[in-house]
Amino acid sequence: MFSRVAIVGLGLIGGSIGLALRRSKAAQEVAGYDLGKGVCQQARRVGAIDAAYESLEDTVRGADLVILATPVGAIRALLQTLGPVLTPGTVITDVASTKAQVISWAEEFLPETVAFVGGHPMAGKEVTGVEAADADLFCNRVYCLTPTVRTRSGAINKVVALAEVLGARIRFLEPAEHDGQVATVSHLPFLASVALMETAGESASWRDASLLAASGFRDATRLAAGSPEMYRDICLTNRDAVSRGLDEYIATLQELRRLIVDHDTSIVEHFSVAQQMRLKWQATYEE
Amino acid sequence: MFSRVAIVGLGLIGGSIGLALRRSKAAQEVAGYDLGKGVCQQARRVGAIDAAYESLEDTVRGADLVILATPVGAIRALLQTLGPVLTPGTVITDVASTKAQVISWAEEFLPETVAFVGGHPMAGKEVTGVEAADADLFCNRVYCLTPTVRTRSGAINKVVALAEVLGARIRFLEPAEHDGQVATVSHLPFLASVALMETAGESASWRDASLLAASGFRDATRLAAGSPEMYRDICLTNRDAVSRGLDEYIATLQELRRLIVDHDTSIVEHFSVAQQMRLKWQATYEE
Structure with a gap:
């Protein structure tokens, strides 16, 4: 289904997505990246990723799907950094709680050759961190997707496939x-x-x-x-x-x-x- | 400790007070009164009261302690009715959520021969009604008492004794x-x-x-x-x-x-x- 999925940000959400992808064998490789000390090792230990990388560029190289699983505050800088290094054809999505602002950043910083599909899985726990990750976290939960009129359907389908692997219920909405x-x-x-x-x-x-x-x-x-x-x-x-x-x-x-x-x-x-x-x-x- | 305690209003709070009084054998008689259809019978069945009465006057006659366990909205009319019929020496208390207004009604409608001590046991449940009554409802919960400068200490001690039977933690506060x-x-x-x-x-x-x-x-x-x-x-x-x-x-x-x-x-x-x-x-x- 996916050749290479890159998850940037290995907290509760990123870690749970990784666990679900690996359990379902939906990706040939799940690559992970996190700035937190020891977080990548912990993510590997709990089985949320196949491999961790030291640079963002190595993490996303050749990925068909990049998932930004950081808080919304980190996304602008991430998109700015990723813009020049993403492989053409990559689909990129996020899990942030607000969408219009994120999409305007994506339109500002990403090249025409990559497609951005805004996402917001409505799930959480009182605990945080990859050690609390749970492959069933999104099961039967709402997963909002906010493609725009300019989003290609092939890109939408990639993120729909992700939500389906997670067992979530997809809802399409305008960003605003x-x-x-x-x-x-x-x-x-x-x-x-x-x-x-x-x-x-x-x-x-x-x-x-x-x-x-x-x-x-x-x-x-x-x-x-x-x-x-x-x-x-x-x-x-x-x-x-x-x-x-x-x-x-x-x-x-x-x-x-x-x-x-x-x-x-x-x-x-x-x-x-x-x-x-x-x-x-x-x-x-x-x- | 008490010869006769009259509980007016046999909901969750009144019923739980009755259960605790009867369990501890702190009163020779626990008399009950409620306007709701079948509530008195149910209170007797669960053991919250010894006897139910058809009139308010019979319920409170000769009681050394009267407990108004109704919502605050019913208290003004109750005090108006009880004023002329309470036995001299009776101590009367309530469990309402607000105190200054209740105390001004007590001062307006009760004769000098009876003493009013405002009370507010801080306990509750999501369920209501005497069938949910629980002798331990007030255990370790705060029980606010709001005597005024005019309240006699003998009357305060009666209500303190009640709070102690319930296992509650007493806090004295000004009504306001x-x-x-x-x-x-x-x-x-x-x-x-x-x-x-x-x-x-x-x-x-x-x-x-x-x-x-x-x-x-x-x-x-x-x-x-x-x-x-x-x-x-x-x-x-x-x-x-x-x-x-x-x-x-x-x-x-x-x-x-x-x-x-x-x-x-x-x-x-x-x-x-x-x-x-x-x-x-x-x-x-x-x-």
């Missing part, structure tokens, strides 16, 4: 459409959680109040424990959709505040609507 | 102090969760976006599934503290929005601060 949707269901919840933790933690009575915080507080602030650097890059590469989401969120909170100050019992309608939406969503969500 | 702290760690997280669910659910792309929502969204919106009526009463009886909390939350969100729009990488400092606060709190929290 993808970014708007993940802003709503992922980036906005993170910001809501951060602001909640900050508001509570900086309140004058936090030392005492923290002793009263229980499971509701735990759930509502869980996302705030996420990687600051990763979320910085996500928010800054998805500025328009995230700021639009924040505007709507703030307007909703202001409306709730107004009802409370006015002692307006019709606030129960907001709570009922949200409860019904939540129950309906929960019923369709597979853990 | 309690309300400020629970606004921060409980009511504000609920409103943040409701607004998040409403913002997402009312976005134009929700049908598609909902398919991308995963565990982060699940956690951040879990509280929105809570009882609309219960939270309406909580928010409206804790108006000042909740609206102050919302103001601070909205201001924090506006600051995050500004940093994103300005493409200001220093937003990572907010994320780091929130992450450290969250990890620190999590380390002290016992599940």
Whole structure:
């Protein structure tokens, strides 16, 4: 199916893709590259790659598929470096959480001879690193693909084949459409959680109040424990959709505040609507 | 320890208190009252009460301790009804989530001959109703008590004895102090969760976006599934503290929005601060 797949970035995601590719024998060689100390050795040990390379150029040379499995913050520089060295005909994809910005970088830095197909596998774990890699991580999970009108179908098919090897459910989306949707269901919840933790933690009575915080507080602030650097890059590469989401969120909170100050019992309608939406969503969500 | 304890409201909380009292043989009689069809019979069946009564007056007659274990929305009317019928010397407490408003009702409706001690056991489950009652529900949980300067110490000791029977950890707080702290760690997280669910659910792309929502969204919106009526009463009886909390939350969100729009990488400092606060709190929290 693939002759040579190069995975750049051997964390949880890159490592899990490698494990799944090797288990299914879908590639003649899975090559890996990572800047982290000892990460390549660990990736070899867990069986996520066949071989590790010391240079990016050696890793991607002759690959028919290159997968950028780094955080979005590293992708611009990677594309800039890879542009001149990729073998003509290579298909390149990524796994970053935002797509429009990544695609504009790909259009800026990659030559006409290679094809870029944006991807975003919707899977994760609370743990990170290649030692947590799992060949089934993407099984039955949504895998967003965001080809543009200029993307050749042969290139799309390569990345579709990858998603199928992973057992994922493919969804095609426009890049901006993808970014708007993940802003709503992922980036906005993170910001809501951060602001909640900050508001509570900086309140004058936090030392005492923290002793009263229980499971509701735990759930509502869980996302705030996420990687600051990763979320910085996500928010800054998805500025328009995230700021639009924040505007709507703030307007909703202001409306709730107004009802409370006015002692307006019709606030129960907001709570009922949200409860019904939540129950309906929960019923369709597979853990 | 107690001759007669009357529990008004036999849900999860009232039922669990009854079970614990009966298990420890701390009361000669545990009397119960509930307006719900069949609830008293069910409470007797699970062993939460010794006897059920058809009238509120019969339930509380001669009780040395009356526990109002209803949602806060029912308490004003209950205190109004109970005022003229309570036996002199009775101590009365509640389990409601807000305290200043409840205490002002108690001062308005109860005669000088009975003593009110506000209480708030910080425990709960995702399930409700007396069939989910659990004698260990309050074990090692915080039990807030909010006596005022006018509360007699004999009355406080009665409610302290109750909290000790439950195995709870007692914390004394001023009523307004309690309300400020629970606004921060409980009511504000609920409103943040409701607004998040409403913002997402009312976005134009929700049908598609909902398919991308995963565990982060699940956690951040879990509280929105809570009882609309219960939270309406909580928010409206804790108006000042909740609206102050919302103001601070909205201001924090506006600051995050500004940093994103300005493409200001220093937003990572907010994320780091929130992450450290969250990890620190999590380390002290016992599940």
